[in-house]
Amino acid sequence: MPPEFQAWAESVSLWQVIGWSAGIIAFIGFIVFMRKKGWPWLLGTARAILTFARVVDAVQGLPDFIERTDSTLKAQNAQIADIHHEVHYNNGTSVKDGVQRLETGMAAVHAEVATVALDLAQAKEALTLSEGRVRQDLEERRAVEDIRSDDGGGNPKRT
Numbered sequence: 001m002p003p004e005f006q007a008w009a010e011s012v013s014l015w016q017v018i019g020w021s022a023g024i025i026a027f028i029g030f031i032v033f034m035r036k037k038g039w040p041w042l043l044g045t046a047r048a049i050l051t052f053a054r055v056v057d058a059v060q061g062l063p064d065f066i067e068r069t070d071s072t073l074k075a076q077n078a079q080i081a082d083i084h085h086e087v088h089y090n091n092g093t094s095v096k097d098g099v100q101r102l103e104t105g106m107a108a109v110h111a112e113v114a115t116v117a118l119d120l121a122q123a124k125e126a127l128t129l130s131e132g133r134v135r136q137d138l139e140e141r142r143a144v145e146d147i148r149s150d151d152g153g154g155n156p157k158r159t
Contacts (some may be wrong), residue, residue, distance in 0.1 A: 001009075034042065086095045 088094060109121055
């Protein structure tokens with residue numbers, strides 16, 4: 001044996017040899033375990049650690065998120081109150097009240113237009129009857145004038 005190895009072997013205790021042997025056996029056992037069942041376990045553990053880290057990051061940002069959400073909800077509540085004011089009756093100042101006034105006014109206009117249309121139809125009928133009478137009267141007067149101006153032989157009289 002070389003003198004360096006003999007000097008090293010004499011300096012090593014039995015407990016050190018047992019410790020090194022146990023470490024080598026544990027390392028070989030770990031390699032065998034990792035090849036068969038350990039790799040999926042190791043990947044699952046790594047994923048769980050990463051998921052936990054994401055949860056911790058999300059929880060750290062939660063107070064800022066809550067503050068932003070509260071301010072957004074306050075603004076939205078104010079807008080909803082304005083919309084509610086405009087679409088419900090409130091004694092004249094809402095859009096709904098204005099629409100009701102317009103509908104009532106338009107109903108009155110429609111009734112007045114219907115009345116005017118009826119009056120106009122009656123006036124047109126009366127005018128048509130009157131025109132017929134006037135035409136008939138005119139035709140009768142022309143016939144009388146034609147007879148007066150006729151010399152009896154179908155020729156007009158000459159004066």
